[in-house]
Amino acid sequence: MTKQKKTPQWYPGTLNLPNAQYFLSAKDPRDFDYVAYLTFIKPSSRQLRDVTSEWLKTVIPTLKNSPCQELREAGNRLTTEWTSKKASRDAFWENLAKAEEREQEKLDRMKRLKSAGEQRLRAAEDYLVEETKQDFELETKLYKAASSSTQVLPVSQHESSASSSSSSSLNVPSVTPSDSTSSLTDILDSTLTTNAMSNSIPNMVESRSASNNAATSSRKRKMSKSSVISEDCWHDLYVSLSKL
Known part of the structure; x- marks a missing residue:
């Protein structure tokens, strides 16, 4: 003989409880889930406090007047617990309200700080962009002035002039036999002077070409340096604008 599951026998008065139809299994009063019904009244948030209080005002008298002994005991227990914990619950909700207010003030302060920080960051980015533009314009002017003021002569012209x-x-100098005023010493002196000049001229040409080459290389270095600076300025300008 199989043992049948014992189900609680509820009186018809069970259906008179508030929201009792939500705790019936297959709408059978004998399968009334009184555990779920009694735990439903526990408040889980501040918004449910007033609803729970109003609900208990209706439930507790109904439980006390129920013909079932278990429901009457549950009503008495709920009355005692609700009365004893009402003060602590009120203090808890008051502290919770203050905590929520402090949290909201904290969030508002964080929003203000964030907006102020974003404004300062945008101002700094605008300042950097403006400074980069000014530096780039200055470098461009200097480069144009240097390129227009310096004119490099070609090497072939130096060589041809040299x-x-x-x-x-x-x-x-040629000496004619008919010139009676020129003597042998004058001819020798003029010849030596001409040879000395001819020996010194190549050295002068070499030194001048070396100085021209040095000036050309220095100008090239300046031009390359200015071009590198302008490229760096372009890069900084692009990075700054890409962050906007």
């Missing part, structure tokens, strides 16, 4: 000057300086 060769022409050396060829003209190597000409020895």
